[in-house]
Amino acid sequence: MKLLSLICGIILFFLLPLQTENREAIAQEASLESASISGTVTLPTSSSSSSRQFRGAAYRNRGNSSASSQNSSDSNPYINTIVSAHPVSFSIDNLPTSDSVQIIQKNAVFIPQVTPVTIGSTVQFVNSDSFYHNVFSLTPGARFNIGRRKTGDVYSKEVPALEWKVSGLGPIDLFCDIHSQMNAIILSLDTPYFTRVNEDGTYTLNNLPEGTYELRGYNRNTELYTQRISIDENEQHQLNLNLVN
Amino acid sequence: MNKKKITGVLLLLLAFQADIVAQVQINGTIDIEFSSGGSDSKFITNGINEDFRYLHLSIPQINLLLFSPINDQFFVEARLQSDTWGTGQLSTPRFTLANLTWAHPDKNFSLSFGRFLSPIGIYSKKALSIDRTFVDLPLNYSYFTNISDERGFWPAAGNNANYTTGDVGLSTIYLGGYTTGILLDWMLIEEKLRLETSFSMVAPASDQNYTNLANGAVLTHLTFNPNIFWQFGLSASHGSYMQLTPVNRIHRPNNPLEQYRQSLVGLDIRYAFGFLEIQTETIFSYWTSPCYTNGQFQLYGNELAEYRTSNIGTNIDLRFEPPSLPGSYIAFRADHLNFLTAETDSSTLSSDWDTDTSRLTAVFGYKLARNVETKIAVSEQTPFDQSLYAFRFFLTAFF
Numbered sequence: 001m002k003l004l005s006l007i008c009g010i011i012l013f014f015l016l017p018l019q020t021e022n023r024e025a026i027a028q029e030a031s032l033e034s035a036s037i038s039g040t041v042t043l044p045t046s047s048s049s050s051s052r053q054f055r056g057a058a059y060r061n062r063g064n065s066s067a068s069s070q071n072s073s074d075s076n077p078y079i080n081t082i083v084s085a086h087p088v089s090f091s092i093d094n095l096p097t098s099d100s101v102q103i104i105q106k107n108a109v110f111i112p113q114v115t116p117v118t119i120g121s122t123v124q125f126v127n128s129d130s131f132y133h134n135v136f137s138l139t140p141g142a143r144f145n146i147g148r149r150k151t152g153d154v155y156s157k158e159v160p161a162l163e164w165k166v167s168g169l170g171p172i173d174l175f176c177d178i179h180s181q182m183n184a185i186i187l188s189l190d191t192p193y194f195t196r197v198n199e200d201g202t203y204t205l206n207n208l209p210e211g212t213y214e215l216r217g218y219n220r221n222t223e224l225y226t227q228r229i230s231i232d233e234n235e236q237h238q239l240n241l242n243l244v245n
Numbered sequence: 246m247n248k249k250k251i252t253g254v255l256l257l258l259l260a261f262q263a264d265i266v267a268q269v270q271i272n273g274t275i276d277i278e279f280s281s282g283g284s285d286s287k288f289i290t291n292g293i294n295e296d297f298r299y300l301h302l303s304i305p306q307i308n309l310l311l312f313s314p315i316n317d318q319f320f321v322e323a324r325l326q327s328d329t330w331g332t333g334q335l336s337t338p339r340f341t342l343a344n345l346t347w348a349h350p351d352k353n354f355s356l357s358f359g360r361f362l363s364p365i366g367i368y369s370k371k372a373l374s375i376d377r378t379f380v381d382l383p384l385n386y387s388y389f390t391n392i393s394d395e396r397g398f399w400p401a402a403g404n405n406a407n408y409t410t411g412d413v414g415l416s417t418i419y420l421g422g423y424t425t426g427i428l429l430d431w432m433l434i435e436e437k438l439r440l441e442t443s444f445s446m447v448a449p450a451s452d453q454n455y456t457n458l459a460n461g462a463v464l465t466h467l468t469f470n471p472n473i474f475w476q477f478g479l480s481a482s483h484g485s486y487m488q489l490t491p492v493n494r495i496h497r498p499n500n501p502l503e504q505y506r507q508s509l510v511g512l513d514i515r516y517a518f519g520f521l522e523i524q525t526e527t528i529f530s531y532w533t534s535p536c537y538t539n540g541q542f543q544l545y546g547n548e549l550a551e552y553r554t555s556n557i558g559t560n561i562d563l564r565f566e567p568p569s570l571p572g573s574y575i576a577f578r579a580d581h582l583n584f585l586t587a588e589t590d591s592s593t594l595s596s597d598w599d600t601d602t603s604r605l606t607a608v609f610g611y612k613l614a615r616n617v618e619t620k621i622a623v624s625e626q627t628p629f630d631q632s633l634y635a636f637r638f639f640l641t642a643f644f
Contacts, residue, residue: 130436130473131436131470131473132473132517136571136572137571138571138572138612138613138614138615143571143572144571145520145566145568145571145572146568147519147520147566147568148517148518148519148520148522150473150474151473173615175615177566180376183615
């Protein structure tokens with residue numbers, strides 16, 4: 001009996017990796033076979049304003065615009081640009097959600113500045129500073145205030161459906177009541193097909209089913225870019241987005 | 246000037262242009278208020294001008310705020326302010342803040358030159374209405390005592406006064422929260438220990454942005470954060486505060502007015518957790534001054550009599566943000582200003598040198614947008630017979 005178990009164990013030991021490899025191969029094949037949209041995003045040339053936060057400035061912090069609140073690690077304008085594909089010719093019955101999206105508060109800055117999620121996902125706020133932070137939003141339909149949280153505290157918050165935005169594209173403005181210069185955005189989406197633009201301005205949307213989409217390019221400092229596009233099965237579509245107004 | 250010289254100058258300007266170009270960030274604030282006050286309302290006691298004590302709409306303050314980074318180390322900031330302080334009517338716009346600041350490129354160390362926020366007291370740092378929990382400031386900043394920078398100790402001032410403008414005495418700390426001089430701001434231990442010290446032209450009580458005497462003062466505030474929940478602050482200052490005016494000019498030759506000083510120590514504590522914040526500040530002020538009674542200065546021969554007076558004020562603020570109503574808060578303040586005895590070399594006054602005052606304030610605030618906030622505030626103070634109540638429905642916006 002012991003010998004039989006040993007033989008079965010040896011067989012399973014060799015078979016399991018094969019099965020895993022098989023699954024990965026199938027997935028890779030599916031990815032290769034599914035449609036995708038890729039291209040380059042063009043943004044307006046940013047001004048050369050000083051991004052330094054001066055401690056002694058009496059009033060400047062509150063007056064900071066959303067564009068000037070980035071820190072050096074988050075200063076690439078492309079990475080805060082989101083491209084999403086919203087199905088027009090078909091509907092998504094069960095919108096997948098993510099429960100492990102984190103927004104970190106570090107050096108009195110929200111990281112990242114823009115966080116795309118599907119409606120109903122849970123976002124976690126993490127205080128990585130040695131002093132208090134608060135997060136609140138006054139966006140209609142998504143007003144909340146999570147109070148002061150000490151270092152290391154993680155607060156989970158479900159992103160609500162924005163009833164006031166029938167389009168499903170809902171920027172939820174985030175602020176910190178203690179540091180008035182801090183601000184960020186949760187981009188609530190009604191589609192699972194979205195991606196963050198790479199640092200070099202390129203983007204790729206993979207695994208798109210065949211159909212018609214409204215492609216949207218979101219950057220908080222530009223007008224929302226929209227374009228209707230139809231793609232066939234397995235089509236590798238190239239589309240450059242010009243977000244310069 | 247010939248063409249070559251003009252071209253040379255233009256080329257020189259163009260060469261400098263790359264370094265000189267600076268952006269100017271312009272912001273503004275506006276306060277709009279429905280307010281009313283009790284029958285004995287005065288700006289110097291409850292913040293409501295007696296001519297405007299009936300329910301009325303006003304614009305108590307408009308500000309234009311300028312900020313310009315020259316480069317990564319220098320910036321200029323200024324505040325052009327128009328307000329209704331004292332008179333109840335908007336004043337001619339004036340620069341209440343204007344400074345050049347150098348900030349160390351690598352360390353949390355800066356030097357400011359000009360007129361800047363006073364390091365003394367925690368409320369001086371909240372010069373904009375939108376940054377404050379309450380509409381009015383604590384008694385240490387808003388109650389005008391019987392000390393004048395023209396007359397010194399002046400028993401007829403303060404509560405006893407029948408005037409609303411001109412020389413109305415001084416609050417213990419100037420309600421504007423500014424001082425002129427050089428400011429050192431140094432984070433000695435990151436997020437733990439911060440030192441702010443200014444060498445100013447006048448003591449914290451003075452509202453003057455200049456001095457026509459050889460005045461001087463040191464103002465300092467040390468902030469200590471032992472942990473994330475607590476913050477302790479220590480304020481201290483010593484300096485002269487009188488100004489030379491036609492009222493006292495005749496006595497100047499025999500009496501250097503710079504000799505009269507305000508010495509001040511203060512302790513502030515803040516505790517915060519979750520949706521709750523508790524903040525308290527206690528200020529003790531000691532004054533030396535001449536004395537002005539019955540329309541003239543008290544003299545010993547040619548010398549002005551010197552009086553020594555002191556007062557202590559304390560307030561405690563509680564603020565709670567209901568999580569079920571995001572953007573809102575309720576807050577309460579209990580405030581007391583106590584006047585101790587006044588002394589001269591020859592006598593000690595038996596009675597207090599001003600009227601001890603207590604004030605209770607409640608406020609409900611609600612953010613309409615990130616930089617738009619409404620507040621409803623009511624306050625009642627000594628003698629608690631509604632003669633000095635104040636009601637304010639306040640809207641403030643930063644743009």
